[in-house]
Structures are given as C-alpha cells and as structure tokens.
Amino acid sequence: MEMVVLENEPEVLMENISNKGNRDTSAAPGLKLYRCVAVSFGLLCILQVALNISLRLPLNCEARTKQLTEERDELNRKMDDFTHRSHNGWLYFSHSFYYISQIKKTWPDSRNDCLQRGADLVIINSREEQEFIKVLVQNLMWIGLSKRDGIWEWVDGTRLAQSFWCSGEPNNHKRGNEDCVQIHSCHPDHGWNDEECRHSSLWICEKNMAL
The missing domain is CATH 3.10.100.10 (Mannose-Binding Protein A, subunit A)
Incomplete structure (x- = not known):
C-alpha cells in the first residue's frame, strides 16, 4: 500500500492560520469602537438623568414654598376672622x-x-x-x-x-x-x-x- 504525501498541506494549514489571525486583527478596531459608543451612550444617559433631577429639585422646592405660603396666609385669614367675630358678639x-x-x-x-x-x-x-x-x-x-x-x-x-x-x-x-x-x-x-x-x-x- 502506497502512502500519499501531501507536500503542500503544511503550507495550506499555515495560510489558514495566517488568514484567521488577520481576520481577528481586522475585527478588533470595530469591536473597540462599538464598546466606546456603548460606554459613551451610557454616560450620556446618566448625565441626562442627573440634569433632570437638578432641574426638577428647584421646581419642587418652589411649588412647596408656594403651597406653604398659601396655607400660612389662609390660617392668618382665619385667625383674623376668628378674632374679629369673637370681639363683636359672636x-x-x-x-x-x-x-x-x-x-x-x-x-x-x-x-x-x-x-x-x-x-x-x-x-x-x-x-x-x-x-x-x-x-x-x-x-x-x-x-x-x-x-x-x-x-x-x-x-x-x-x-x-x-x-x-x-x-x-x-x-x-x-x-x-x-x-x-x-x-x-x-x-x-x-x-x-x-x-x-x-x-x-x-x-x-x-x-x-x-x-
């Protein structure tokens, strides 16, 4: 039985390995770019949330202050009316x-x-x-x-x-x-x-x- 020797087999194998390495190397920059974009988007989301909170806090404080002022004025009005009626025969x-x-x-x-x-x-x-x-x-x-x-x-x-x-x-x-x-x-x-x-x-x- 004769053995068949593939003289070019090592060369083919080396070429495949070389090509695989080249593909991985060429794909690396695209992967890095994707990761950079994802991280940047995440940071933008965090900054947007922080900005929304910082803008909302003054509005909430202003609304609460207005409410407390109105409640105080209403109580003062009632107290003045209470005093007036008490002193006038009610x-x-x-x-x-x-x-x-x-x-x-x-x-x-x-x-x-x-x-x-x-x-x-x-x-x-x-x-x-x-x-x-x-x-x-x-x-x-x-x-x-x-x-x-x-x-x-x-x-x-x-x-x-x-x-x-x-x-x-x-x-x-x-x-x-x-x-x-x-x-x-x-x-x-x-x-x-x-x-x-x-x-x-x-x-x-x-x-x-x-x-």
Whole structure:
C-alpha cells in the first residue's frame, strides 16, 4: 500500500492560520469602537438623568414654598376672622360662630343680613347643636330651614334629615303659607315651629369656621 504525501498541506494549514489571525486583527478596531459608543451612550444617559433631577429639585422646592405660603396666609385669614367675630358678639361652638340678632325681620331679610355678615341662617345638624341653640333662643327666632316645592330644605340646599319639631308641628296653621321655620323658646323642648316667611322675628346666623 502506497502512502500519499501531501507536500503542500503544511503550507495550506499555515495560510489558514495566517488568514484567521488577520481576520481577528481586522475585527478588533470595530469591536473597540462599538464598546466606546456603548460606554459613551451610557454616560450620556446618566448625565441626562442627573440634569433632570437638578432641574426638577428647584421646581419642587418652589411649588412647596408656594403651597406653604398659601396655607400660612389662609390660617392668618382665619385667625383674623376668628378674632374679629369673637370681639363683636359672636359665640363659638363646635367649629361654628353664632350671631344673635337684636331686631326683628322677615325670614328673607334675616337671611340677607346673615349673608352680608359672611354667614347664613343657622343650620341645626345634631341634637348637641339644638341644645346649644336653646340657650341662645329669645322667644321666636328664624333658623335656616324653609319649604321649597313642598320639601323642607336648609339654606345650603340639603334636605331635612333630623328634625326637632314642637308637638303638632309643622301644621301650616289656618292653611296659611307657613313655609319658614322658627325655633320656639316658649315650648318646653324649644322645638321648631313653621311660620309665614313674611312675619318678623329675631334670627340666628351661623358661620362655619374650623381651625
């Protein structure tokens, strides 16, 4: 059996190795460039985030400062109003000021007087407030309850839920238009009485003021 000798085999092998080395060498600069671009892009992203944060911080501080200033001014306004009403005959109870009139007016005129004072006719929301009002009542006094389209509503538009009517009230006495409500001091439980809005009575104003 004869052996076949490939005389050029070493040369072919060396050529392949040489060519492989040349390919690797030629690819190296491209790889380095890619890495440089990737690193540069990453640094740009970091710089952008840092810039956004640095710009946002002054804006947030400015907004917070504005909010605190507004809250301070609102509190000062409430304190000034609180002091003014305390020195001018208003009584404070459970987050509200109450004013007792010294003259008599119709229900609409009584309400207008309260509105001019920055308040409205009193809304009685609880038995505790009813008990407090009883102490202030002088004979008959208008409260902020009236009938609209046959429905009893407070001056803020809410419908009557809890009531403290005198016995037999409301009764629209003698078929009159008793569409407004007084609190009655002569009755044992100081309950409510419906009356014609055109009648003249004392009244009670209320100004909500929670500090």
